[in-house]
Amino acid sequence: xxxxxxxxxxxxxxxxxxxxxxxxxxxxxxxxxxxxxxxxxxxxxxxxxxxxxxxxxxxxxxxxxxxxxxxxxxxxxxxxxxxxxxxxxxxxxxxxxxxxxxxxxxxxxxxxxxxxxxxxxxxxxxxxxxxxxxxxxxxxxxxxxxxxxxxxxxxxxxxxxxxxxxxxxxxxxxxxxxxxxxxxxxxxxxxxxxxxxxxxxxxxxxxxxxxxxxxxxxxxxxxxxxxxxxxxxxxxxxxxxxxxxxxxxxxxxxxxxxxxxxxxxxxxxxxxxxxxxxxxxxxxxxxxxxxxxxxxxxxxxxxxxxxxxxxxxxxxxxxxxxxxxxxxxxxxxxxxxxxxxxxxxxxxxxxxxxxxxxxxxxxxxxxxxxxxxx
Numbered sequence: 001x002x003x004x005x006x007x008x009x010x011x012x013x014x015x016x017x018x019x020x021x022x023x024x025x026x027x028x029x030x031x032x033x034x035x036x037x038x039x040x041x042x043x044x045x046x047x048x049x050x051x052x053x054x055x056x057x058x059x060x061x062x063x064x065x066x067x068x069x070x071x072x073x074x075x076x077x078x079x080x081x082x083x084x085x086x087x088x089x090x091x092x093x094x095x096x097x098x099x100x101x102x103x104x105x106x107x108x109x110x111x112x113x114x115x116x117x118x119x120x121x122x123x124x125x126x127x128x129x130x131x132x133x134x135x136x137x138x139x140x141x142x143x144x145x146x147x148x149x150x151x152x153x154x155x156x157x158x159x160x161x162x163x164x165x166x167x168x169x170x171x172x173x174x175x176x177x178x179x180x181x182x183x184x185x186x187x188x189x190x191x192x193x194x195x196x197x198x199x200x201x202x203x204x205x206x207x208x209x210x211x212x213x214x215x216x217x218x219x220x221x222x223x224x225x226x227x228x229x230x231x232x233x234x235x236x237x238x239x240x241x242x243x244x245x246x247x248x249x250x251x252x253x254x255x256x257x258x259x260x261x262x263x264x265x266x267x268x269x270x271x272x273x274x275x276x277x278x279x280x281x282x283x284x285x286x287x288x289x290x291x292x293x294x295x296x297x298x299x300x301x302x303x304x305x306x307x308x309x310x311x312x313x314x315x316x317x318x319x320x321x322x323x324x325x326x327x328x329x330x331x332x333x334x335x336x337x338x339x340x341x342x343x344x345x346x347x348x349x350x351x352x353x354x355x356x357x358x359x360x361x362x363x364x365x366x367x368x369x370x371x372x373x374x
């Protein structure tokens with residue numbers, strides 16, 4: 001029997017891996033939006049841990065100076081996003097991007113407008129709590145604060161059989177986020193109006209939306225440059241610019257003081273030719289009626305304006321995606337497209353299932369705390 005050289009075996013294995021990668025990539029590109037009448041799958045949730053995560057989500061003591069909670073920037077009445085173009089930042093800072101919705105975030109595999117986190121919500125939670133321009137918390141201090149609150153001591157014991165710790169905080173908040181799933185939208189119920197049905201056909205066809213807005217969340221999970229104009233408030237407001245500089249320094253972007261645009265997904269790939277600058281992750285289209293303004297920097301205020309923006313093929317940008325072309329949509333077609341997009345929004349999640357009723361976080365400090373073991 002002839003022996004096959006090891007080099008040939010390795011080449012065959014490598015060829016198989018490459019073929020698999022290419023087939024997976026092709027499958028993701030050909031994915032289509034869900035069909036009407038197919039609700040999102042709800043993750044399994046541990047209700048005890050989720051209740052703990054819910055209280056933590058609304059507790060400003062998780063920030064350095066106890067001024068900022070997760071809900072400060074992700075407000076339930078606005079689809080767990082924020083109504084300002086640029087999200088609030090930690091006190092003394094501003095921010096340089098729009099606050100994205102947290103509804104369905106537990107179903108995602110990549111987070112942030114630039115896609116810099118693709119591991120899990122545990123890591124996302126850690127970054128939100130610890131970044132200086134966000135919540136600016138040393139998690140060791142947070143842990144000690146929680147240990148001084150009898151309510152948390154009891155809730156952590158019930159949820160985990162353990163005392164409060166930063167690691168368990170990073171598990172509990174994502175468990176609460178798993179409860180934030182779209183509910184009862186016209187699209188998921190298969191109850192589209194004739195205008196919405198026409199809009200869906202445009203979405204998949206003439207309007208070209210489905211080139212990027214695919215799958216259950218209507219996002220391909222990839223970064224594209226669509227010619228969104230810069231929000232100059234980032235550079236004109238000292239607080240926002242301070243946050244912008246802190247972020248870019250942390251991300252290792254070079255020539256810091258001469259950066260005059262949000263580099264987006266460039267922080268992942270750092271391409272020498274700069275072709276990745278100005279690319280941002282395709283956002284979900286669910287719950288749009290609650291989450292205005294739109295785009296990574298809040299530059300477009302209403303859904304009709306979003307459609308008008310794409311109808312002209314986006315604004316000028318030397319790195320704009322080739323997918324962007326003028327669409328030639330009529331006024332009626334644009335209206336139908338807006339109607340379809342509205343059908344992707346369901347029940348508001350600003351009720352007691354998702355909003356903490358008792359936000360009284362006061363408690364009596366420990367007596368003789370120096371002699372009390374943790």
